[in-house]
Amino acid sequence: MDKESETTKKEIQQILSLKIRKCLAGIPINYKKLQEIRLRAGMPLMMVYEGKEYFMSLKGELTRNIQNAYIVTAAEIKETMEYVSNYSRYAYEKEISQGFITVQGGHRVGVAGRIVWDGKKIKNINYISFLNIRLAHQIKGCADKVMPFIRDKSGFKHTLIISPPRCGKTTLLRDIIRMAADGDDKHAGMTVGVVDERSEIGACYMGRPQNDLGCRADVLDGCPKADGMMMLVRSMSPDVIAVDEIGSKEDIEAMEYVMNCGIKLIATVHGKDMDEIRNKPILGQMVRERMFQRYILLQAGSTGVIQSIFDERGSVLYTYSVTLNYQGQHTACYAM
Numbered sequence: 614m615d616k617e618s619e620t621t622k623k624e625i626q627q628i629l630s631l632k633i634r635k636c637l638a639g640i641p642i643n644y645k646k647l648q649e650i651r652l653r654a655g656m657p658l659m660m661v662y663e664g665k666e667y668f669m670s671l672k673g674e675l676t677r678n679i680q681n682a683y684i685v686t687a688a689e690i691k692e693t694m695e696y697v698s699n700y701s702r703y704a705y706e707k708e709i710s711q712g713f714i715t716v717q718g719g720h721r722v723g724v725a726g727r728i729v730w731d732g733k734k735i736k737n738i739n740y741i742s743f744l745n746i747r748l749a750h751q752i753k754g755c756a757d758k759v760m761p762f763i764r765d766k767s768g769f770k771h772t773l774i775i776s777p778p779r780c781g782k783t784t785l786l787r788d789i790i791r792m793a794a795d796g797d798d799k800h801a802g803m804t805v806g807v808v809d810e811r812s813e814i815g816a817c818y819m820g821r822p823q824n825d826l827g828c829r830a831d832v833l834d835g836c837p838k839a840d841g842m843m844m845l846v847r848s849m850s851p852d853v854i855a856v857d858e859i860g861s862k863e864d865i866e867a868m869e870y871v872m873n874c875g876i877k878l879i880a881t882v883h884g885k886d887m888d889e890i891r892n893k894p895i896l897g898q899m900v901r902e903r904m905f906q907r908y909i910l911l912q913a914g915s916t917g918v919i920q921s922i923f924d925e926r927g928s929v930l931y932t933y934s935v936t937l938n939y940q941g942q943h944t945a946c947y948a949m
Contacts, residue, residue, distance in 0.1 A: 618644040621748065624718035625650070628746070630692040633658065636683060639673035647748055648779070654690050654742040657682030664779070664916050687742065694741055697722050710735045711811075711835065719749035719816020719823030749816040751824045755781075755917055756788035762922050762930055763907045764800060769793065769853055769877040770906040775884040781917035782881040783813050783857055785909070787824055789879060790814070790855050794827025806851035807832045808841030814857055839863035842871050853877045865895045872904060885913055887927060 621644040626634045633652075642662060649661040657679055658669045667675040668682035676682065697714055698705045708714045713723045723745035729737040763770045772789075776782035796802030809815050809832055815822030817834040826832065831849045833841040838856045845851050854871050856864070859880045871878050884890045887908065891897045899905065903925040912920040912933070922931040 615645075621645065621647075621718065624716070624720060625746065625748065628693060628696045628716055628720075628722070630689040630696075633683070633685070633689060633693070636669060636671070636673040640669070640675060642675070644748070645750060648750075649748070650746040652685045652690055652693065652744040652746075654685060654687040656685060658685050661779075690742055690744060693744060694724075697744075706737055708835075709738050709741075712738070713811065715812040715816060715818055717818050717823075719812075719818060721747045721749070721812060721816070723747065747813075749813075749823060750784065751787060752784055752917070753788060753791065753825070756785055756792055758919060758931075759785070759789065759909055759922065760792055763789070763879075763909075764793065769803065769879075771872060771877055771904060772879040772907040772909065773890070773905045774879070774881040774909045774911070775887070775890055776881065776911035777885055777913045778883060780911045780913065780915060782911055784917060785911070785919075786855060786857060786879065786881050787814050787826065790830055790853075791825055791827040793853055794829040796829075802827070802829045803852040804850065805830045806842075806845035806849050806854045808836055808838050808845065808854065808856045809834050810836060810838050810841065811857070814855070839867040842867040846871060846874055846876065851876055853879060855879045857881050858883065860893075860896070862895050865899065869899070869904070886910065887923065 625644065626637060629637065646663045647660065651659040660667050660669060660675065662675065667677060668679055670676045670681040671683050697716060705714050709724055713721050715721050724738055724741050725743035726741035727739045728735055729739055763772045774782045774786060790805050790807060793803050794805045805827065807814055807826060807830055809817065812834055815826050815832045815834065816824050817832060820834065822832055833844060838859060842854055842856065845854055854876055859868065859882055868878055868880065882890065882896065887910065891900050906925045908923040909919060910921045912918040918933065920933055921929055924930055
C-alpha cells in the first residue's frame, strides 16, 4: 500500500466504530479506489469500490452476497458519530443541520435521521441512523485532455461540465481549478474564486482546503452558491469563478451576473446528455443564448471518462468511443 492510500486508511479508520474498524482493517483494498462507506442501523454495511457496490462480511472481506454481510448496529452509528464530531455534537450542530460533516483529510460524512425543524429551516438532526462516508480523492492531471479546449491564447472559456452522478464531475472540476490557478509555461495563473457549498471541491477542514486547488484559489466553504458567487465578485476580484452542481433559479441568475461582469465561469450540472440540459427550464435558456462557450460531457456508467466536448453552437470538438480489437480487448478511439 502506497503512502497516500495508507494515509487515507488511517483517516477513515479513526472515525469508525472499533468493531467496524477491526473488520475493515483486514480487507486488502486500495483506499484510493474506495469511494463510499455506508452505515445504516440494522442494515448491511455497504461500500462502493472501483465504482461497484459491495457488502463487508463478518470475516472482513468484500462480498456481493448479502447473506454474509456485516449488520451495523445503532450503537455503532452512535460511536462513529462520536469520533466524527470529536465527542461534541453541539460544536458541529451547524454542519449537521446541512446534512454532513467534513473530517480530517477532506472526507465528507453525510448524515440522516429525524429532522429538527424550527419553522423556517433545519436546525439539527437527531436520532442519526444513516451515515454515508464519501472519501475525498484528488486525481491530479485528470484535466490534461480538456484544458486545451477550455483555455487558449484568447483566454478561459465559460464552461459547463455535464455528468450523471458518480461519474467524476467534481474531480474534473477540482483539477481544472488547480491547473487554472497555478498556470503553466504557456499560460499565466488566474485568480479562481471557488464556491464550495457542500465542501466537496476543496474539502475544507477547519477552514483550510485539504485538496490542492492551486496557489491562486480563494474558497468560500459551506456557502450557498448564489450568495457565494455574488460575494466573490464584490470582494475577491476573481478571473474565474467555479461552482459545483448548479440548478436553482437563484444559481442561474448569479451565473448570468458573473458572466456579465466579465468573469469566466466554470460549473457542473447533473445530466445525461446535451438534450436534457437544453430542456431544463432555466438553464436551457442560457444554452440557447450560447452563454457557455464549452460543454464537457462525461460518459454514463464510467468514472472520469470524457465522452464529448462541444462548442457554444453544439458542434463536437472532441469525442470518445470504444471499439474491440482483434483479440476482443477494448481500445479507446479519440477524434478531434
